[in-house]
Every structure is written in C-alpha cells, then in structure tokens.
Amino acid sequence: MVYEIDCDYLCAKIIQIMTLTYIFHSGFVLEAEKCVLIFDYWMDPANVVRAILKKGKSVYVFSSHFHEDHFTKKIFSWKEYSENITYILSKDILRRRRARQEEADVWMGKGATWQDANIQVVAMGSNDSGVSWIVEVDGKKVFHSGDLNNWYAKFLYDRENIPQKIISDEFGEIDPLKEEKMFLGELKDIAKYTGEFDIVMFPVDGRIGNGYTLGARQFIERFKVGLFVPMHFVMSGFESAWRMKDECEACGIRYWSISNEGESIEC
Secondary structure, three states, X not given: OOOOOOHXXXXXXXXXXXXXXXXXXOEEEXXXXXXXXXXXXXXXXXXXXXXXXXXXXXXXXXXXXXXXXXOOHHHHHHHHOOOOEEEEEEHHHHHOOOOOHHHOOEEEOOOOEEEXXXXXXXXXXXXXXXXXXEEEEOOEEEEEOOOOOOOOHHHOOOOOOOOOOEEEOOOEEEOHHHHHHHHHHXXXXXXXXXXXXXXXXXXXXXXXOOOXXXXXXXXXHHOEEEEEEXXXXXXXXXXXXXXXXHHHHHOOOEEOOOOOOOOEEEO
C-alpha cells in the first residue's frame, strides 16, 4: 500500500509559524502556537488586542518601563477578556508607583529570569529606564528593546567634533559619549547571554535627528538577526522607519517595513 504524504502538513508541524502584529509605537502582539505575547502596550488604534485576547490562548503581557508610551494601567482591564493572563513588568514601574505589587504576576529587573511551560524570559538592561526583554517561545529567541537605544546619535554624527556636554531642557546635562558607552555596554551584556535572535523589535526614531539609525546599526553589527522590526517611530512616521531596510538587507536580515497599525507579518 502506498500512502500520500502531505508535505505542507509536515512542514507546519516542524516549523511553527508565529504571527507578529504591530499595535502602535512600541506595542506588538506575537502569537505563537499555544500563547500570545503582548509588548509595551500604549494605544490600540486598530483594535487588535481584544480579538487576540478572546482566542483562549495563554497571554503574557510585558511592560519594559514606566514611561506612559510603554505602560498603561489599561492592561489590567484585560482580565475581563482572558482567564489565563500573566503580567510581567519591569520593577521600575513598581518603584515609580505606577502599579501596585499585587497587580503584576512577575516583577523583573536586569538579570532576572522567569519561565513556565510556554516561555522563558530574561530581563536585560537599558540605558534609559527599565529593562529590555529576551523571550524564548516555540524554540525562537525574541528581543524587545524597550527604550534601549543610542538616543543621542545626532551629537555623534561628526566623530571629530563631539561635544563633551549638552544641555537638555528635559534631561539636564548630557555627555553624548558617556551615553553611547552605556548603550554599548548594555549590548555587551546581552551578547554574554546570546549572539543571535530570530526576531528583534528595536527603536528607529527619526526625532533623534542626524544618524537616528545609529543604535539599530550598532545592534545588527553585533548580533545575528533573522527579522528586524522597527518601533518607536510614531512621531516621525512610518516611512522614517524604512530607512533601516537597506542596512538590514545588506547584512542578510529580513526587514519589516510596517505601514499601518494592525498590520501583521508571519515569522
């Protein structure tokens, strides 16, 4: 007797397809086989989240730090739609009294680890507030940068004339080289844990000014990346984030040129 083999079925079993959906700003939904990961929710113009929550999968909600564009207490209302939801938050949210101890299931600072039957999480550092996330799910390594980035790249554009100090109305006195050193130091710490990621979500924010892709370029120079996903570009527009496409493709990295809220890509 001869049996026909359904190759598409076998491939689907071997290669688990995940779907990544852009919510807004630095917010994403990653849907895996048995669970859903939601990163840094702020707003949801395309009404993505509610439908995802109703699928009945285990849900893990991550907030990398207390800034209002990365964390909102609205996430706690999602318990109304999902019976199996786990909140994994950066400890700075608790320190800043943006949430109560009992509202999150897991509080994490740099270096902390947590896992259950579906995911493994490592909280890495940030040169801004809170943490960045490494999550392993369905055999894939996923990185969400939070606010980890080379934020003062415009002052590093001319390496021969870098100002030692700049004065910011918002942040006070800043040393661009010192800030960059902190950023590169965090990348070095991440590299001690792993040198490659299947999916990376990283800021490509045109508001930085000249050289606003510098942080992203420094990241892909140091890590092997399967899919690079821009974020934190909402104020400078979708097209500003596409600037990294050529840089990534030159390194053999797949790039997602996001064009709308609610848009998805298969990973």
